[in-house]
Amino acid sequence: MTAAKLKPRQTYEIVSLSVTPLLVRMMEMGILPGKKISLFKKAPFNGPMAFLIDGNIIALRIEEADLIQIKEA
Amino acid sequence: MEVAEKKALKSIAIIGNPNVGKSSIFNQLTGLNQKIGNYPGMTVDKMVGQVHVGEKHFELIDLPGTYSLYPKSEDEIIAHKVLNGLGVEKPDAALVVLDACNLERSLLLGTQVIDLGIPLAFVINMKDLAEKRGVNIHTFALYQQLGVPLVMTDARNNQGMEAVRDLFQKENFEVGKPFHKMGFPDLLDEVKREFKLETDYQAFQQLIFADFDPLLPSDQQKWLKDKAKTHGFDGMEQQARETEQRLSQIKALLSSTESSGKGTPKKFHAALDVVFMHPLWGYLTFLAIMLVIFQAIFAWAETPMDLIDGAFAAASGWVSEVFPPGVLTDLLSEGIITGIGGVVIFIPQIALLFGFLAFLEDTGYFSRVVYLMDRMMRPFGLHGKSVVPLISGMACAIPGIMATRNISNTKERLITILVTPWMSCSARLPVYIILIGLTVPDQSWAGINLQALALLFMYLLGTVFTLLGALALKYVLRTKEKSFLMTDLPIYRLPRWQTVLLTMYNKSKIFVLEAGKVILAISIVLWVLASYGPSGQMEALEVEKERAVAAATEDQKHELASEFASKQLEASYIGILGKAIEPAIRPLGYDWKIGIALLTSFAAREVFVATVATIYSVGEDVEDELTIREKLDKQVHADTGEKVFNRATGFSLMVFYALAMQCMSTVAVVYRETKSWKWPLIQTIGMTIVAYLGALVTYQIFI
Numbered sequence: 001m002t003a004a005k006l007k008p009r010q011t012y013e014i015v016s017l018s019v020t021p022l023l024v025r026m027m028e029m030g031i032l033p034g035k036k037i038s039l040f041k042k043a044p045f046n047g048p049m050a051f052l053i054d055g056n057i058i059a060l061r062i063e064e065a066d067l068i069q070i071k072e073a
Numbered sequence: 074m075e076v077a078e079k080k081a082l083k084s085i086a087i088i089g090n091p092n093v094g095k096s097s098i099f100n101q102l103t104g105l106n107q108k109i110g111n112y113p114g115m116t117v118d119k120m121v122g123q124v125h126v127g128e129k130h131f132e133l134i135d136l137p138g139t140y141s142l143y144p145k146s147e148d149e150i151i152a153h154k155v156l157n158g159l160g161v162e163k164p165d166a167a168l169v170v171l172d173a174c175n176l177e178r179s180l181l182l183g184t185q186v187i188d189l190g191i192p193l194a195f196v197i198n199m200k201d202l203a204e205k206r207g208v209n210i211h212t213f214a215l216y217q218q219l220g221v222p223l224v225m226t227d228a229r230n231n232q233g234m235e236a237v238r239d240l241f242q243k244e245n246f247e248v249g250k251p252f253h254k255m256g257f258p259d260l261l262d263e264v265k266r267e268f269k270l271e272t273d274y275q276a277f278q279q280l281i282f283a284d285f286d287p288l289l290p291s292d293q294q295k296w297l298k299d300k301a302k303t304h305g306f307d308g309m310e311q312q313a314r315e316t317e318q319r320l321s322q323i324k325a326l327l328s329s330t331e332s333s334g335k336g337t338p339k340k341f342h343a344a345l346d347v348v349f350m351h352p353l354w355g356y357l358t359f360l361a362i363m364l365v366i367f368q369a370i371f372a373w374a375e376t377p378m379d380l381i382d383g384a385f386a387a388a389s390g391w392v393s394e395v396f397p398p399g400v401l402t403d404l405l406s407e408g409i410i411t412g413i414g415g416v417v418i419f420i421p422q423i424a425l426l427f428g429f430l431a432f433l434e435d436t437g438y439f440s441r442v443v444y445l446m447d448r449m450m451r452p453f454g455l456h457g458k459s460v461v462p463l464i465s466g467m468a469c470a471i472p473g474i475m476a477t478r479n480i481s482n483t484k485e486r487l488i489t490i491l492v493t494p495w496m497s498c499s500a501r502l503p504v505y506i507i508l509i510g511l512t513v514p515d516q517s518w519a520g521i522n523l524q525a526l527a528l529l530f531m532y533l534l535g536t537v538f539t540l541l542g543a544l545a546l547k548y549v550l551r552t553k554e555k556s557f558l559m560t561d562l563p564i565y566r567l568p569r570w571q572t573v574l575l576t577m578y579n580k581s582k583i584f585v586l587e588a589g590k591v592i593l594a595i596s597i598v599l600w601v602l603a604s605y606g607p608s609g610q611m612e613a614l615e616v617e618k619e620r621a622v623a624a625a626t627e628d629q630k631h632e633l634a635s636e637f638a639s640k641q642l643e644a645s646y647i648g649i650l651g652k653a654i655e656p657a658i659r660p661l662g663y664d665w666k667i668g669i670a671l672l673t674s675f676a677a678r679e680v681f682v683a684t685v686a687t688i689y690s691v692g693e694d695v696e697d698e699l700t701i702r703e704k705l706d707k708q709v710h711a712d713t714g715e716k717v718f719n720r721a722t723g724f725s726l727m728v729f730y731a732l733a734m735q736c737m738s739t740v741a742v743v744y745r746e747t748k749s750w751k752w753p754l755i756q757t758i759g760m761t762i763v764a765y766l767g768a769l770v771t772y773q774i775f776i
Contacts, residue, residue: 021309022557027316028140029559030178044352047448048457048558055206056175057346057562059444064557 003037003051003060003068011038012070014053020067030054036073083244084132084162085124086155088186089170090179091138092437092563094198097228098170098237099135100571107575109583112154112161114288116478116748117147118583126241134164140178142185142278143312144285146481153282156189157275160288166246167193168237173203173210173225176331180323181316187221187249188274194246195223196237201230202564214330220250229569253319256311260304267296277315281308342564349441359442363464366429370468371499374421381421385414404597407604412596415676416589419471419738422499423584424577426465426472431576435568440560447558453540454547456480457558459489463539466496467532470739471588474746475580484552490746491756492542494739497535497731500678504730505531507682510702512723534731538763584742591741599676599737602647610644638687647672661729661765662722662772664710674735681730721775725768733764 006012014035017023030053031037040050040057050059089095103122110119120135136155137148144150155161169186171179176197186193197210216223222245226233240246255261255273264276283289283297301308348354392406433439439461447457455463458480465473473493480486505528513527605611618637625633642648651669658668670684686701689708708717734740734757743753 019313021555022559024141024143024309024312024316025145025557025559027313027320028143028178028181029561030175032320041346041350041444043350043444043448045448048444050350050444050562054175054177059440059558059560059562061447061558064559 001070002066003070004049004062004065006037006039006070008039008042011036011073013037013073015069015071017069018067022064022067026064026067029058030056031058031068037068037070082130082132083166084134084164085166085168085241085246086134086136086164087168087170088136088152088156088182089138089198090140090172090175090182092561093138093170093172093175093179094228095138095170096135096572097569098168098196098198098226098234099133100569100575101228101231101234102237103133105575105578107579109579112151114748115147115151116746117151124238124241126238129242129244131241133168139182141182141316142189144282148481150282150286153278154286156186156191157270157278163191165192166244167191168240168246169193169195171195171197173197173200174206174208176208176210176327177320177323180326181319183221184219184249184252184319184323185274187219187252188272189278190248190272190275192246192248193221194240195219195221197223197225198228200225200233201227209332211330211332215326218250218326218330219252220247222247229566253315253322255315257304257306260300260306263300264297268293277311280306281312284308345565346441346562349438350444355441355445359445362433362438366426367468369429370422370425374425377421378418381414381418385410385417389414403604404600408597408600409593411600412593413589415596416585416592416738419469419584420581422469423472423475424581426468427476427580428573428577430461430465430476431573432568435566435572437563437565440562443558443560444562451556453543454485454488454550455543456482456485456489456556459485462489462493463496466493466498466539469498469500470494470496470736471584471742472580474739474742475584477746482552482554482556484550484554485556487550487747487752488543488546490743491546491752491759492539494734494736494756494760495535495539495542495732497532498678498736500736501531501535501730503679504681505727507702507705508718508723508727508730511706511718512720531727531731534728538732542763583745587745588738588741591744592738595737595741596676599647599673602650603642603645603673606641606644606646606649611641614641614644635687639689642669642684642688660772661768662719662725662776664717666717667722667726671729671733671735674730675737677738678730678735721772724775725772728771729764729768731764732760732767734760 003012003014014031014033014037016033017026017031035053038052040052042049046062048059048061049065050057051065087095087099099120099122102124106123106125108121110121112119117137122133122135124131124133134155136152139145139149139152142149142153142156144153153159155164156167157163167186169183171183183195197212200210203210210225212223212225222240224233224236224240226237228234251272253274255277257277258273260280261273261276264270264279265273268276268279270276270279280297280301283294283301286294300306349358389406389410392410393402396402396405430439433442442460443457445457446460450457450459459477462473462476462480465476470493473496474490477486477489477493480489509524509527513524516523518526614637618633621633621637622630648665648669650672652665654668654672655663655665658671663671666688667685669688670681673684674681682701685705689705705718706716709715710717740753740757743756744750747753
C-alpha cells in the first residue's frame with residue numbers, strides 16, 4: 001500500500017519510493033526507506049496530507065503520498 | 074584605492090535548509106548593514122550584509138534556503154553559481170547552518186558543500202530544541218570525522234553567537250575531508266579540465282546543472298550533454314544514487330556522533346495544530362486572522378498615508394511659492410515631488426502587510442495556511458501559496474505581487490502575479506463610493522442597504538474575475554514543471570521582532586528603489602501630458618484667465634479658477650487624447666471628459682475622483698466627497714440634456730475600474746518581479762480588453 005491510504009493512529013514503515021522527478025526531493029526532505037511514518041492530519045476534500053516522519057511534520061498532496069510505498073510496522 | 078579595499082574584504086556565503094534559522098543568524102551578524110541586489114537574469118534577490126568582528130570586516134552573502142544543491146528552482150541554481158564562482162565572484166568561504174534536530178537532513182546539504190572543496194564552517198543551530206528532544210551531539214567527534222570547524226548556537230536567544238563571531242575573527246574556515254566518492258572518474262576529469270574546476274563534485278554538479286542553468290552558453294550546454302551521453306551518465310539517476318549513498322554515509326556517521334532522543338512534536342504544538350489545521354476551526358481561524366490584518370492595515374495605514382500626502386502637498390506648494398515661476402519649478406513641484414509622493418504613499422501599506430506576513434511566517438503558521446488552502450486553489454491553476462498574495466491584493470496588489478516570491482513553481486507564480494490586480498484593492502474604494510452614491514439609491518431592500526450590496530458586489534466581481542482569469546491562464550500557459558506540494562510544517566515559535574522589522578524595512582526599500590524609478594518616470598510623463606498642450610493654446614488660456622480674474626470680484630474668483638482649470642485640462646495633450654479616444658469609449662457610455670479621467674487614472678485609480686472634479690469644474694475642494702457627488706449629479710450632456718452619470722454609465726464605469734489595470738505602480742512591480750516588460754505589457758493589454766468588454770456589456774444591459 002501507499003502512504004495515500006494509511007490509517008490514522010497507526011505507525012507504518014516506508015518500504016520504497018517510486019522513481020519520479022520528485023524522488024530526490026522526497027529523499028532530501030527525509031522521506032526515506034526504513035523510516036517510520038504516520039498520519040498527522042488530513043485537509044478536507046482530499047486536500048494535502050500531513051505526515052509525521054522523524055519528528056518532522058511534512059505536508060504532501062495525495063498524488064505525492066501515493067509515491068511512497070509503506071508497510072505496517 | 075577603492076579596488077584594493079574591496080579585494081581585502083573577505084566574502085562568506087551563508088547557506089542552510091529552510092527553517093533552520095539561517096536568516097536569524099544572518100540578521101544577528103549583519104544588523105542593518107544589509108544590501109539588496111540582483112543576480113543577473115534571476116528573480117531571486119541577492120542579499121549581502123557586512124560583518125564587523127574586531128578589526129576585521131567581512132561580506133556575508135545570504136543564499137536562499139535549500140535542502141540540497143540539486144537544481145529545482147532558481148534558489149539552487151543561485152547557490153550552485155555562487156559556491157562555484159560561476160559568473161559571480163566566488164566567496165572565500167561558506168558558513169553552513171545545520172538544524173540540531175535534523176542533522177541527517179541538514180548534513181545532506183552540508184556534506185555536498187564539503188565536497189565542493191570550498192573552505193567552510195558549520196553552525197549547528199537550534200541546540201535548545203535538540204536538548205529538549207534529548208538529542209546529544211558529540212561535536213568533537215563530528216569535527217574529527219568531517220574536518221570542518223563547528224559551533225553550536227541557539228540564534229533566536231542569541232546564544233552561541235559569540236562563538237560564530239569568533240569563527241570570523243580567527244577565519245576558522247577549513248576545507249573538509251572529501252566525504253562522498255563519485256563514480257564516472259574519467260567523465261568528471263574531462264569536465265574538470267574543460268571548466269577549470271577543482272573537485273569531482275563540482276564537475277558532477279556542472280553536469281547536473283547543464284539542463285537548468287539559463288545563463289549557460291548553449292555550446293557549453295551541448296558539450297556537457299554530449300559528454301554525459303557518451304559516458305552513459307543519466308543525471309536524474311545519478312542524483313538519486315548520490316543522495317541515497319550520501320544519506321546512508323551520514324546515518325553511519327551520526328550513529329557514532331549523535332545519540333538521539335525520541336523525535337515527536339511537543340504536546341503543546343500538537344494542540345495548536347488541532348485548532349489551526351482543523352477542517353473547520355482551521356479555516357475560521359485563518360479567516361479571523363486575515364480580517365484582523367485587514368482591519369489593521371486600513372486603520373493603521375490611513376494616518377501615515379494622510380501625513381505623507383499632506384507633507385508632499387505642502388512641499389510641492391512650498392517649492393512653487395519660493396522658487397521663481399517657470400517650467401523647472403513646475404516640473405519640480407508638480408512633476409517630481411508629486412511623483413515621489415505617489416511612490417512613498419504606498420510604504421505604510423507595504424510595510425504593514427509584510428510586517429504581518431513576516432510575523433506569521435516566523436511563527437510557523439504560514440505553512441499551515443498553505444496546507445489548508447491548497448485544495449481550493451488547485452482547480453484554478455494556483456497553489457496553496459497563492460492565497461496570501463491574492464488576499465493581500467484586497468488591500469493593495471503591490472505587496473501581494475511582491476509576496477509571490479515563495480511560490481517555487483514558475484507557472485503558478487506567474488498566474489498569481491497576473492491575476493492579483495483583479496482583487497479589489499483599496500484604491501478602487503473611493504471610485505466605487507462616488508459612483509455608487511451617484512447611481513444606487515440609498516434605500517433598503519429586505520433590510521439590506523442597496524448601496525452596501527452594490528459595494529459587496531464589486532468586491533465579489535473582482536474575486537470572481539481573479540479566479541476565472543487564473544483558470545483561463547492555467548490552460549493558456551505551458552510549462553515543463555510539474556506542480557507539487559511538499560512542505561515542512563515547522564514547529565510553532567515566538568516571532569523575532571528583529572526579523573519582522575527588517576522584513577518591513579527591506580520590502581519598503583525594494584519597492585521605493587526599484588519600482589519607484591518606473592513610477593516616477595511614468596508620473597512625470599503623465600504630468601507633462603496633463604499640463605502642456607500644443608504650442609500657444611495653454612499660454613492663450615493663461616492670458617485669458619489673468620484678464621478674467623483681474624476683472625472679477627472676489628466671489629467670482631474661485632469659480633473662475635475651477636473653470637479655467639477645466640479648460641486647461643481640456644487643452645492639454647491628455648485632453649486631446651481623451652477626445653481622440655471618445656469614439657472608442659462612446660459605446661461604454663463615456664464622453665471625452667470621462668475619457669480624460671480614464672487616462673489620468675493610470676497614475677492611480679483614486680485619481681479618477683480628482684480628475685472628474687477638475688474637468689467638470691466642481692471646484693478646488695475635492696476632499697469633500699459629498700460636494701463632488703452633488704455637483705456631478707447635476708452634470709448633463711450639452712446636446713441631449715441627459716444626465717452624464719446615469720445608472721448605465723455609472724455601472725459601466727465601476728466595471729471598468731474593477732477590471733482595468735489602472736495602476737502604474739502595479740505595472741512597475743510586475744516588471745520588477747518578472748524581470749521583463751513582456752508580462753506587465755501582456756497583463757495591461759489583457760486587462761484593458763477584458764475591462765472594455767465588461768463595461769460594454771454592462772452599459773448595453775442597463776441603457
